Amino acid sequence: MYDRILVVCTGNICRSPVAEFLLRDALVRAGRQPQVASAGVGALVGDPAHETAVAMMSARGVDLAPHRARQADVSICRNADLVLVMESHHREALTDIDPTVRGKTFLLGHWGKFEIPDPYRRSQAVWDEAVGLIDRGVADWVRRL
Numbered sequence: 001m002y003d004r005i006l007v008v009c010t011g012n013i014c015r016s017p018v019a020e021f022l023l024r025d026a027l028v029r030a031g032r033q034p035q036v037a038s039a040g041v042g043a044l045v046g047d048p049a050h051e052t053a054v055a056m057m058s059a060r061g062v063d064l065a066p067h068r069a070r071q072a073d074v075s076i077c078r079n080a081d082l083v084l085v086m087e088s089h090h091r092e093a094l095t096d097i098d099p100t101v102r103g104k105t106f107l108l109g110h111w112g113k114f115e116i117p118d119p120y121r122r123s124q125a126v127w128d129e130a131v132g133l134i135d136r137g138v139a140d141w142v143r144r145l
Contacts, residue, residue, distance in 0.1 A: 007085075013050045013069050016039065017067045040071060
């Protein structure tokens with residue numbers, strides 16, 4: 001059983017906070033009481049979620065205001081039962097931080113065999129695509145957890 005899940009992207013202000021909050025919400029609705037957290041491999045430590053992410057999630061009734069970016073480290077990685085990343089290079093970066101994390105690290109898009117592009121400083125269309133893929137990845141994992 002995966003009760004402690006870590007979601008990772010680059011800066012921990014766009015994709016991973018969105019996935020963290022959506023995954024936690026979906027698992028709670030499925031009757032689980034998970035610990036879902038997020039971090040970045042190059043985190044903008046202490047920064048809030050990006051304003052576009054905040055606005056997009058607010059429109060869905062999800063409040064990202066409490067989020068603050070944090071850097072992935074050995075302690076955070078080892079505390080997780082499952083680590084979900086947005087792109088393959090995040091797995092490699094985490095392995096550099098803590099080699100023991102490799103066997104429990106998967107793409108959020110693992111089941112659909114896709115990566116989630118970084119929407120940072122990009123158009124609304126890229127944000128829409130990224131959030132749509134996050135939704136898809138979250139739904140796929142919730143069905144299997």
